[in-house]
Amino acid sequence: VSDFPEMPNVCFVKTCRHQTGKNVRKGLRFFSLPEKEPRRTAWLRCAGRGHDIENLPLIPCFCAEHFEPTAFRKDDLRRSRLRSDAVPTLLLPVADETDDPPPKRQKVVTQASATGLPAPCEAEMTLRDCTAETNIPAVVPPVPVADVPAQSHPPESAFSTCSSGVPYECTSPVPSNMPDSDATYSPSHSEDYERIEHGASAPPPPPEEERQFLVFESCLRELFKTCQECSRLCQTTIETTGTLITVYSICPVEHVRTWKSQPIVNGRPAGNILLTSHLVFSGVKIAPTLRMLRHMNVQVISDSSFYEHRKAFALPAIHKVWLQEQQELLNELQNKEVDISADGRFDSPGFCAKYLTYTVHVEQINKILHSVQVQLKESEQAMASVNMEKEGLLKQLQFFKEKGIKIRSLVTDRHPATRKHMKTHEPGIDHFFDIWHISKSVKKKLTAASKRAGCQDLQIWIQTATNHMYWSARAAGGDEKLLIDIWLSMHNHVINKHSGHEGTYGRCLHGDMPEPTRPWMDPNSQAYNQFKSITGNKLLLKDLAQMSPHGQTYALEAFHSVLIDFAPKSQAFSPEGMLAKTRLAILHFNENSNRCQAVTREGKPRWSVVTSKARKGHHTARPEITDPTYKYVGKLIKEAMESSKQWRSLAAASRANTVVFPAPMTAAYTRPPKEELVAARMSRFGHSPQ
Known part of the structure; x- marks a missing residue:
């Protein structure tokens, strides 16, 4: 049982329809006037009762319809407790009504005469969830009695769009001293009041930071069903411009209202720019995504408009960032x-x-520093695909020289042209080969040999040989002679001979061998001869001497896995599109290249079991990395919006951000008219198709 007096169902707001206590909706909550200043005075001013401070009722109350959803506590789903800084902001009196004193004499309307009044205005109940119009005062001018029939209760359909479904109860009694835990209690600090004063006039956030919602047309029309000025039914027209929705509503007495669904940025709908930018920056396929949205009847921009916005704002933003x-x-x-x-x-x-x-990937920072795009036949040095890799290397080396960064070592694959150029023209740079490319080649040859007759014993030693190659490069520490001796010692190890090796590596370092987990090879078998022939090949030993003892290209292989998400090999792109997608993939890779291992709730490292297809069902434990982040997208969106504010014309923005690329290969050939090609077209059966 409450110790406080029962709160009346009468709203203290001057123009509220609940100020008489009649026809109060069941379950509507009421909140008592705060006792602490300056919040108390702020509430009185909002109610239009600032002049009537001396003649307050016993328990002044405000109904819940005057508070925005953000005024309630986040953890209170029933909306029964207000925040400590909450102030009524909805459906308040206009300025002239709040400042003028009340008239000395007021006309008393009896119940009989009230039956001819118009129905209670439901516009505020329909629009209370519309963020664009929540602060518009709902003041209904007098309407002739004969025009609108009376309604003692609003229809059920009027509450269908605004009722939360939770019954309202009066849970805010007025004690003499409110405790600090009360939702309506506010500490008496002047800065709280100042924050409230500036909150109503604070500028809205930028369009890219606002939330966007998927709204159905029927629900949108429900918001504009009645006139906000006279509560009559309106005729509504909806026009679309890409993603922008413009609603025009007019009532029988010609009250016209225009509403736009999104901000306008330099004459362009913000949604068109944001949709284009997010489609580009997320790396999705454009055509299927737009088609999916159209299947849902979601209003989107056309394909041509998308590519115009992309060229004008999205691609330049990627390059600049x-x-x-x-x-x-x-x-x-x-x-x-x-x-x-x-x-x-x-x-x-x-x-x-x-x-x-x-x-190019820099080992010291574990990030990609530069990337060049080589187009086929762009120069005499790139007339074939086999020569394009050397052309890319030359451009990268020139870039480092121009930027004044000295290269100590370079790790690449075993491309012959790259090897020759580095040996001839760049002797001051230590050139190494990536171990993975060499081991992949050796593993492929051993696997093929193990399928021959009498060579099945090779199969169980293939992975061992691959692992030994990695260990040899690490143990040698850059000593080419020692590396070769360690590698060739495997010829003795597989036949159970662990000492007396040739060269500087005289014996194995594994100590006494326990019971063997696999059978040793027979030194006189065909399998052993194939093993020695493949692993002791002179060209292979020459490449092994250049194996990298430290950095490898696995970071670039990981980047290529990221790049294929942004630029699939199954899809063709224009030169500018390919360059932008590559740089977008680099931004994503660099931001997430140093992620740490994820942990469980108990703080233990998280692992996952991976089954290798290449190793025929071999299971390994792999550390799980934390989820990737996308902070770079925020930078790109901000840059695209700034570019949109700078350029009034899409064509001017596109011309200002044009990047020169080599001419396409088809430019070297004369293109005949389409009509000639159609006339000369023949089917495979020797006659012209109809």
């Missing part, structure tokens, strides 16, 4: 010697590639 990040990395590497790895990636499988993306 990437160049800024690249400059920061260059400043970090100034006056330092770096160890880099480089590798190329063709845009399509086979020998029909059009572009080569040649990328």
Whole structure:
């Protein structure tokens, strides 16, 4: 049982329809007037009773319809407790009504005469959830009695869009001293009041930071069903401009209202810019995504409009943000010697590639510093796909020289042209080969040999040979002679001979061998001869001497896995589109290259079991990495919006951000008119198709 007096169901707001206590909706909550200043005075001013402070009722109350959803506590789903700084903001009297004193004489309307009044205005109940119009005062002018029939209760349909479904109860009694835990209690600090005063006039957040919602047309029309000024039914028209929705409503007495669903940025709907930018920056396929939205009847921009916005704002934003990040990395590497790895990636499988993306990864910072795009036949040195990788390397070396960064070592694959150029023209750079590429080649040859007759024993030693190659490079520490001796000692190890090896590596370091987990090879078998022939090949030993003892290209292989999400090899792209997608993938890779291992709730490292297809069902434990982040997208969106504010015309923005690329290969040929090709077209059966 409450110790406080029962709170009346009468609203203290001057223009509220509940100020008489009649026809109060069941379950509507009421909140008592705060006792502490300056919040108390702020509530009185909002109610239009600032002049009537001396003649307050016993328990002044405000109904819940005058408070925005944000005024309630987040953890209170029933909306029964207000925040400590809550102030009524909805459906309040206009300025002239709040400032003028009440009239000395007021006309008393009896119940009989009230039956001719118009129905209670439901516009505020329909619009209370519309964020664009929540602060508009709901003041209904007098309407002739004969025009609108009377209603003692509003229809059920009027409450269907605004009722929360939770019954309202009066849970805010007025004690003499409110405790600090009370939702309506506010400490008496002047800064709280100042924050409230500026909150109503604070500018809205930028369009890219606002939340967006999926709204159905029927629900949207429900908001504009009645006139906000006279509560009559309105005729509503909806027009679309891309993602922008413009609603025009007019009532029988010609009260016109226009409402737009999104802000306008320099004459363009913000949603068109944001949709284009997010489609580009997320790396999704454009056509299927737009088609999916159209299947849902979601209003989107056309394909041509998308590509115009992309060229004008999205692609320049990618280039600008990437160049800024690249400059920061260059400043970090100034006056330092770096160890880099480089590798190329063709845009399509086979020998029909059009572009080569040649990328450089810096080991010291574990990030990609630069990437160049080589187009087939862009120069005399890139007339074939086999020559494009060397052209990419030359561009990368020139970039480092121009930026004044000294290269100490370079790790690449075993491309013959790369090896020759580094040996002839760059003797001051230590050139190493990536172990993974060499071990992959050896493993492939051993696997093929194990399928021959009498060579089945090779199968169980293939993975051992691969592991031994990695260990040899690490144990040698850059000593080429020692590396070769360690590698060739495996010829004795597989036949159970662990000492007396040739060269500087005289014996195995594993100590006494326990019971063997696999059978030893027979030194006189065909399998052993094949093993020695493959692992002791002279060309292989020459490449082993250049194996990298430290950095590898696995970081670039990981980047290629990221790049294929942004630029699949099964899809063709324009030169500018391919360059933008590559730089977008670099931004994503650099931001997430140093993620740590995820942990459980107990703080233990998280692991996952991976089954290798290449190793025929071999199971390994792999550490689970924390989820990737996408902070770079915020930078890109901000840059795209700033560019939109700068350029009034899409064409002017596109011309100002044009990047020059080599001419396409088809430019060297004359294109005949389409009419001639159609007339000359023949089917496989020798006659012209109809």
